[in-house]
Amino acid sequence: xxxxxxxxxxxxxxxxxxxxxxVLIGYETxxxxxxxxxxxxxxxxxxxKLVWNAFCTQNLAKFxxxxxxxxxxxxxxxxxxxxxxKVVGVVARGCTTRSIVLHLQERQYARDEVVIIGVPCxxxxxxxxxxxxxxxxxxxxxxxxxxxxxxxxxxGEKRIPLxxxxxxxxxxxxxxxxxxxxxxxxxxxxxxNPDQEYVEIEAFENLSTEERWAYFTKEMxxxxxxxxxxxxxxxxxxKTCFVEQSQPQWVGLGEDATDTQVFQLMRLFHMVGRCVxxxxxxxxxxxxxxxxxxxxxxxxxxxELFENRAGSSMEDAPxxxxxxxxxxxxxxxxx
Amino acid sequence: MARRKFATLKRFLDxxxxxxxxxIFTWISASEGERFANVIKGVTAKVRALGPxxxxxxxL
Numbered sequence: 001x002x003x004x005x006x007x008x009x010x011x012x013x014x015x016x017x018x019x020x021x022x023v024l025i026g027y028e029t030x031x032x033x034x035x036x037x038x039x040x041x042x043x044x045x046x047x048x049k050l051v052w053n054a055f056c057t058q059n060l061a062k063f064x065x066x067x068x069x070x071x072x073x074x075x076x077x078x079x080x081x082x083x084x085x086k087v088v089g090v091v092a093r094g095c096t097t098r099s100i101v102l103h104l105q106e107r108q109y110a111r112d113e114v115v116i117i118g119v120p121c122x123x124x125x126x127x128x129x130x131x132x133x134x135x136x137x138x139x140x141x142x143x144x145x146x147x148x149x150x151x152x153x154x155x156g157e158k159r160i161p162l163x164x165x166x167x168x169x170x171x172x173x174x175x176x177x178x179x180x181x182x183x184x185x186x187x188x189x190x191x192x193n194p195d196q197e198y199v200e201i202e203a204f205e206n207l208s209t210e211e212r213w214a215y216f217t218k219e220m221x222x223x224x225x226x227x228x229x230x231x232x233x234x235x236x237x238x239k240t241c242f243v244e245q246s247q248p249q250w251v252g253l254g255e256d257a258t259d260t261q262v263f264q265l266m267r268l269f270h271m272v273g274r275c276v277x278x279x280x281x282x283x284x285x286x287x288x289x290x291x292x293x294x295x296x297x298x299x300x301x302x303x304e305l306f307e308n309r310a311g312s313s314m315e316d317a318p319x320x321x322x323x324x325x326x327x328x329x330x331x332x333x334x335x
Numbered sequence: 336m337a338r339r340k341f342a343t344l345k346r347f348l349d350x351x352x353x354x355x356x357x358x359i360f361t362w363i364s365a366s367e368g369e370r371f372a373n374v375i376k377g378v379t380a381k382v383r384a385l386g387p388x389x390x391x392x393x394x395l
Contacts, residue, residue, distance in 0.1 A: 205350065213352025213390060258393040265351070265391075272343050294351065301346050306339065320336050327338065331345045333361040335377030 013047040021089030027056040034142035059278040061099030061234040068109045093121035094175035095278035098311030099234035118181025120189035123170030130165045169279035172197035222287040229281035235274040273319040
C-alpha cells in the first residue's frame, strides 16, 4: 500500500505540473481514525496528501460530474471563443470507472474532459459493519496491519480481520479493477467473489410476498429523507430531482410512511441499468437502510433480461436505450 | 424503452412485496375495440380477486 501511495502521489503531481488536469479528485486521510475523505487538489505540492487504502469509500465519479457540469454551466456566460475546457483527474477504482463509463454513455461529458488514474481495489471497510464489530464503541485509534485491523476503543484493543469489515458490495464485486484508465497504478487486484453476488437476492426472492413487504416497510420506516443517498450517488445527477419538483409534485414531503416508500421506490427505480453497486448510498445512509437489497435486485433483473451490467463496457449501450427482438414478453397481459 | 422499463418495474414491484397482479401492461391499438374490452374485463377480474389495495396507499 505504501508503494501505491507513493506512485499515486508522483503521478498526481506530474499530471498537475504538466497541466494535464486542472483539478484532481482523490482521497486524503480523514479526521477520524480509519477513515479517508474525498479531496480536491489543484496545487501540485498538495498531491502529498493523497492516499489509497481500504478506507476510501465514496465513489468519486459523483464529483467528476459535479465539477464538469458546474464548469460548463459557468461557461455559458462566457463568449463562445473564450470558453475553456476543464479537465478533471480522478483516482478511480473499478466502480468509479463504471460510473464514468455510464456518464460518458449518457453524454454527460467527453472522454477528454476526464483523466482516470486507475487503482486496483480489494474492497473498502464498511463503517457501520466495523462499528458493529467493536460493539458500537467509539474508535479512538486504528491501524491496518496486513489483513488485520487493529482498533483501540475505550474497552481495549481489538484485532479484526479486514475481510469481516468489508462492505457487502465489495465482497461480491465483479469489477474491482478499473474498466478503463489513462494511467494505471499498481498491479491488478485479485478477483473478489462475484459468483455469490445474487445469493442474498435469491434468498429474499424466495420469501413470501407478505414477508418481503414487511421487510420493505421496515427498512423504509428508518429513512429520514435526508437524501444523502441521492447526493452520494453518481447516477443521481438530474438538475431538478423529482422530490423537489412542485409542478407536478410527484411525492409528498410530509412524514407519511407512504411518501417515504414512494420516494425510495422511485429513486431505486431510476437505477435500472445504472446502478454500479459502488455502495456509496449505503455507506452514507445515517439510518442504515438496507438499500442494496433492492438495488441489487434491479441489477440482477437487468442482467437476466437484457444481459447488461451497468458501465461494464464502453461498447455496451445502456439497456434502456435499446431493445431486442427477443426480449422476454411474459410480463405483457394478454387475456 | 417503455417496454424494457415495464418488464423491470413489474418484477421490482413484485420483489418489494406488492401483488404482481396489480401491475398490468399490454398493447392495444385504437382500432381494437373488442380487445380493449376484453383486457379491461381481465384487469377488473384480477383486481377484484385481490380486493382493495392496502400497500403504498396514502391516508389523507
